[in-house]
Amino acid sequence: MLTVTALSGGYGQANVVREADFAVGTGEIVALLGRNGMGKTTLLRTVFGLADRQGGEVAFAGRPVPPGRPDVLARLGASLMPEDRGVFPTLTVEENLALATRRSFAPAVDVHALFPLLTERRRQPAGTLSGGQKQQLGIARALLAGRRLVVVDELTQGLQPSVVTDVVAALQRVAASGVAVLVVDQQPDRTLDWCHRVLLMESGRLVLDTPIAAETRRRCHELLMLR
């Protein structure tokens, strides 16, 4: 569904991501891991045209995606929940959800059942929600808009453990319905429990791209914890 080839990116003259190659297939759940500052957010932002592409190609649903055009990926059914959650603070919860809703698409998960607070606080401006509540709204928006690909940066930030369990189950349902899923998270152990494939980033480069197995866990542990 998403294919990234030799992608380099950053901010103006500053290069952060170097020659990244990876793909996320239909129904696949991929984890992008790496220590703080290794370039995960910048990689996602470069894919989505929100940071500067300095080289390489992005293709989605069989079409080339030009640099600096987040609208193209959005129109083709890809959604990104950025690290800052990307909610519109002055709009209500209801209005935030309406903007993410696509007429021709309903996700495999009912976001109101998944996050009851979206109904309880539907008339509240999103800027007045707590961090964890904004996170739920941001994830709901990504699920509503991601007809083919859902990408979530810092998936579990601010979420209570019981909500994390529900979110993981929801993403598994969404993936089973044929959507490609890519997540960044700070909890490598937990993430490795439920994702299908792992990408590991070190100093702007992808150093591991592999299905998750016992050997992968050991290697991730070494790279994430012991250096």
Ligand SMILES: Nc1ncnc2c1ncn2[C@@H]1O[C@H](COP(=O)(O)OP(=O)(O)OP(=O)(O)O)[C@@H](O)[C@H]1O
């Ligand atoms: N707007 C920016 N302008 C210049 N450099 C930036 C900008 N945003 C991030 N960087 C730099 O890019 C590098 C990678 O940051 P990035 O946020 O992509 O890493 P990350 O792996 O997502 O880290 P974290 O888990 O802490 O969010 C860091 O050195 C950071 O200082």
